[in-house]
Amino acid sequence: MSVEPALRRKTIALVGLMGAGKSSVGRRLAQALNLPFRDTDEEVERAAGRSVNDIFAELGEQAFRAGERRVIARLLEDPPHVLATGGGAFMSDETRALIKDKAISVWLKADVEVLARRVGRKNDRPLLRGRNPVTTLRELAEVRYPIYAQADITVDSIDTSHAAMVQAIIEALRARLVPEGTAS
Numbered sequence: 001m002s003v004e005p006a007l008r009r010k011t012i013a014l015v016g017l018m019g020a021g022k023s024s025v026g027r028r029l030a031q032a033l034n035l036p037f038r039d040t041d042e043e044v045e046r047a048a049g050r051s052v053n054d055i056f057a058e059l060g061e062q063a064f065r066a067g068e069r070r071v072i073a074r075l076l077e078d079p080p081h082v083l084a085t086g087g088g089a090f091m092s093d094e095t096r097a098l099i100k101d102k103a104i105s106v107w108l109k110a111d112v113e114v115l116a117r118r119v120g121r122k123n124d125r126p127l128l129r130g131r132n133p134v135t136t137l138r139e140l141a142e143v144r145y146p147i148y149a150q151a152d153i154t155v156d157s158i159d160t161s162h163a164a165m166v167q168a169i170i171e172a173l174r175a176r177l178v179p180e181g182t183a184s
């Protein structure tokens with residue numbers, strides 16, 4: 001598939017709750033657009049030399065959030081790429097403003113039940129540990145969805161293939177970034 005240069009001019013920052021597909025779909029979106037892929041959780045883990053779980057347990061959430069803000073500010077200075085942000089990253093006023101300025105943001109919006117099913121079996125998310133995922137995700141959605149809604153683009157993350165999600169994101173980017181009549 002050929003993609004218009006307009007789609008590759010800015011970093012594409014994926015935002016949304018845990019399980020929305022920011023990393024799994026983001027990786028494939030990057031491939032489709034022939035852009036590098038970055039994941040803020042992975043970069044924070046690399047910088048801290050330990051897992052997100054261990055950062056929360058040993059240093060606390062505030063330390064994780066500070067690391068997340070630093071890492072995203074650094075990544076946004078890099079050439080255009082697809083950036084999967086951690087679910088809480090866009091809640092920071094500072095990070096949100098930077099993303100607004102330097103990237104195009106895409107909210108992968110999903111129903112809590114879909115998210116809960118997807119995150120259900122994994123044990124790598126400190127905010128869900130030992131808690132009912134549906135209840136916790138519902139609480140987070142209530143607080144976060146109005147903020148995620150400030151993203152430039154919203155794409156529904158439904159139970160479909162990754163390829164179909166990538167296609168839906170590309171279409172939404174195209175509608176926003178490619179002036180009418182210039183699509184190849």
Ligand code: S3P
Pocket residue numbers: 016017018019022023041052085086087088089124125126127
């Ligand atoms: C978090 C989401 C996680 C990770 C951390 C906190 C959140 O990332 O950053 O566990 O606050 O929603 P994913 O959204 O990639 O799971």
